[in-house]
Amino acid sequence: MTDRTQTRPGGPEEHGTPRKAAVAAWVGSALEYYDFFIYGSAAALIFPHVFFDESDPATATLQSLATFGVAYAARPLGAVVLGHIGDRSGRKKIMLFTLILMGVATFLIGCLPGRDQIGGLAPALLVFLRVLQGLSAAGEQASAGSMTLEHAPARRRGYFSSFTLSGTQFGQIIATLVFLPIATLPDEQLYSWGWRIPFWLSAAVTLLGYYIRRSVEETPVFTAAVAGGAVEKAPVAVLLRQHWADVLRVMCAAVIATVSTVFTVWALNYATSAEVGLDKSVMLWVSIAANTIALAALPLWAALSDRIGRKPVFLIGAVGSPVMMFVYLGAIASGSYPLIFLTGILTFGVVYSAANAIWPALYGEMFSARVRVSGMAIGTQIGFAVAGFAVASAAGIASPEGWLGLQGPTGVGIFTAVLCAVSAIAVATGRETYRVPTEELGAGQDAPARPEARTEATV
Template identity: 50%
Template sequence: MGLVQQPPSAGAEPTTILERAQNLPAKTPKKAALASFLGSTLEYYDFFIYGTAAALIFPKIFFPGGDPVVALLGAMATFGVGYLARPLGGIVMSHFGDKLGRKQALMITLVIMGVASIGIGFLPTYGQIGYWATALLLVGRLAQGFSAGAEAAGASTLTMEHSPEGRRGFFTSFVMTGYASGMVLSTIVFIPLAALPEDQLLSWGWRVPFWMSAVVLLVAYWIRTRLDETPVFEEVKAADVAYSAPAARVLKTQWRDVLRVSVVMLFSVMQTTFTVYALAYATGKGIGLDRTLMLSVNAITVGLSMFTIPVAGLVSDRIGRKKVLLVGAAGCAVSSFGYFWAISEHNIPMIFLFGFLNMSLFYSCWNGVWTVFFPEMFPAPVRYSGMAIGSQVGLILTGFAPAIATLLAQPGPDGWMPVAWFTVICMGLSAIAIATARETHKTPLEELGLPRSKGTRQTTRRAD
C-alpha cells in the first residue's frame, strides 16, 4: 500500500509496514463513490436551482425595478459572488481535511451547503425589506460558495484514495455524476413551477426547490456517517507526517501544480455559460424562447451525462487523463458556436443536437476526469489542500462567466459571437495547461505527487 515509515523514537518498539497495514481500514470504493455522488448531487442541485433562479426569478424580486439588463447583471453577479468564497472554503476545510480527515471535513461542508440553501428559500424579497433582502441573498450565496469550495476536492480525494489501482478514474468520476443528477433533480422540480402564473411563481413557487434541499441533505448525511476514513490518510496519521499548515506546505513545494490546476479549471467556464447565461439569453426578450423548453434542454443534455461521465473516467484509466481532457476541450470549443447559433435561429432540433454534443459528450470528457486528474498531482499529506486551493481559485472566473457573457453580448442576430469566443479562449488556456501536466493514470498511489527525480518509495519526514 506504499506505507510511510518514520524512524522509531528511543526505546520504542519498531513499527513494521505489516503491522500498520493490519490496523488500516479496508478500501471501500463503491461506498466512497456513492457517498461522493450524493454529496455532489446536493452541491449541484443547489448550484443549478440558484443559477436557474438567478436567470429567471431573482432579477424581479431581489433587485429594484427599472432596467431589466441591470437587474439581470446584478443577479448574475450574486451568482458569481459565491465563487469568491470558494477559495476561502477550500483553504479552511482542506486544512482540516489534511489534518483531521477527509470524512470529517466533508460532513461539515455538507451541512453548511444544506442549511444555506434551505435558508435562501425563506428570505424576504426586495419589495418587503429593500436592499436588506439583496444583502441576505449574498450571505446565503457566500455560505454556499464556502461549502462548495471544499466539497468537490474532498469528495474527489476521498474517492480516489479508496479506489483500486487501474480504476481510479472510473470510481472518482461518480463525484461528477452527482453534477448530472443534481441538474436533473433541480429541473424536475423547476419545470412544473416555471409553468405557474407569474404572481405565484414570484411569491412562493421559487422557494420550493430551495426547501427541497433538505431531502438530499438528510440522505447524503446518513450515507457519509457510515463511510470509513481512507486508508492512506490513516497511514499518514499513524506515521505522524501530517503538516501543521498543509496549505502553506503545498504552496511552497508545489506552487506550479497549484497554478496549473487553476488554469486547467478554466475549462468549467463552459458549464456556467451553457447552463446559466445561455438560459437567460435564450429566454430573454431578444430571442424569446420558452423557458420550459430551455430548462428541458439543460435537463436532458446534462442528464445524459450521467452515462457518459463514467465512460470518460473508464477510458481515462485505459488511455490516459490528458488525451480525454484535450478531446473534450476541442469539442466544447467548436460545439459552443453551434449551440449559440441554433438558439439565435430558434432551431429547436439543432439546439438539442449541439447541446448534446457540448454537454452530454465533450463536457463529460472534463467531468469524468478532472476529479481524478487533480488529486493525482499531489502526495497524500497535502492532496486535499493542493486540489482545493488550485481548483477554487480557478473557479472564480467560472462564477463570473455569466456576468462577463452578459457584458460581452452585443445586439443583433450575431450578438452571441463574443460570448462564444470567450469560451474558446478559456478552453485554449485550459488545454495548454493540460498538455504540459504529467500523465498519472498508471502512477501507483504511493508515488503520486513525488518529484520526478526522486524515484519511488521515499521516506517522508515531518517538516514542521
C-alpha cells in the same frame, strides 16, 4: 461497479471500500449540487424580478447573474480553510460539514423577503447566503474526489473518481426537474412563493445526504498517515512551497468550467430573453437531456482515461467544447428546438463530459496524500471563480455595447474559447499520472519535511 485490485511487489495491497466511497461521493455531490444549481436557475429566471430593480431589466439581470458568481469568489477562501482541515483531520469530516453548510444556506435563501418588502437589504442577504454556498462548495468536490481516488484500485482511479462528477450532474437534473413545474406558474405566484419551494426542499435533501455520508470510512492513505505521524501541521504552507507549480496548473485547467456556467446559466437566460423568446420549460428540458446523457458519458470517458491516460481525454473536452459552444449558441439564435436539443446534448452531455469526467483523478493525482485536499481545493476553486464570473462577463459581452471588442453570442463563444485554450495548454504541458501507483502520487514534488512540521491527527 466491479472492483479490480492491483498489487505491486513490495507495495500495499488494495484495501478499503471503493464502491462505498464512490456511492457516498455520488449521493452527497448530487444532493449538495442540487442546492447549488437551483440557485443558478433562479438567478437566470426569478431573482431579477424578486431582488433587484425591475425598472431597468438589463441591469437587474446583470446584477442577478453577478450574485451567481459571488459564490465562486468565496470559494478560494473556503478552499484554503477546508483544504487545511481535510488534510489534517480527514476527508470525511469535510464531506459532512460542507453538506450541512450548503443545506442551511439554501433553505434560508428560500425564506428571504424580496426587495419590495425590505428594500436593499434583500439582495445583501441573498449575497451573504450565496457566499456560504460558495464556502461549502469549495471543499465538497476536493474532499469527495480525494475520498474516492484514495479508496480506488490504482488502475481504476479515473473511473471511481468520476462518480463525484456524476453526482454533480444528477444534482443538476434534480434541480432542473424541480424548477419545471415552478416555471409554469403565473408570474404573480412564481415571484411570490413558487420559487421558494425548491430551496425549502433542501432540508430533506441535507438530512438524507448526511445519513449516507456518515457510514463511509476514512481513506486508507489518510489513516496510514495518521498512524505514521505523517500528517502535516500546515499543509497549505507545504503545498505552496513544494507544489506551487501544480496548484497553478490546476488553476488554469479548472477554468474549463466556464463551459458549464455559460451553458447552464447564461445560455438559459439568453434563450428565454425578449431578444430570442424561447420557452422556459423547453430550455430547462434541454438541460435535463444534456445532463442525462452526461450521466452515461462521464464513467465511459473516465474508464477510457484509465486505459489511454488523463491528458488525451481531457484535451478532447477542452478543444471540442468551445467548438460545440459556437454551434449551440447558433442553434439558440435560430430558434429551432430540434437543433437546440441536438447541439445541447452534444456540447454538454458528450464533448464537455470528456474533461469533466476525469478532472478529479487528473488534479488529485498531481499531489501527494498529505496535501491532496488542499491542492485540489485551492487550485480548482480559483479556476472555478473565473468560471463563475464568466456568466456576468458573458452578459456584458452580449449587451449592445459589448466588452473588450467582443459582442453578442459570437463574442461569448470567443470568450469561452479563449478560456478553454488556457485550460488545454495547462494540461497538455503537464505530466501523465494514470499509471503511477497511488502511494507514489506527487512523490517527486514532495521534499522531506522537518519532524516539527508534522503533527498527529485523529480520524
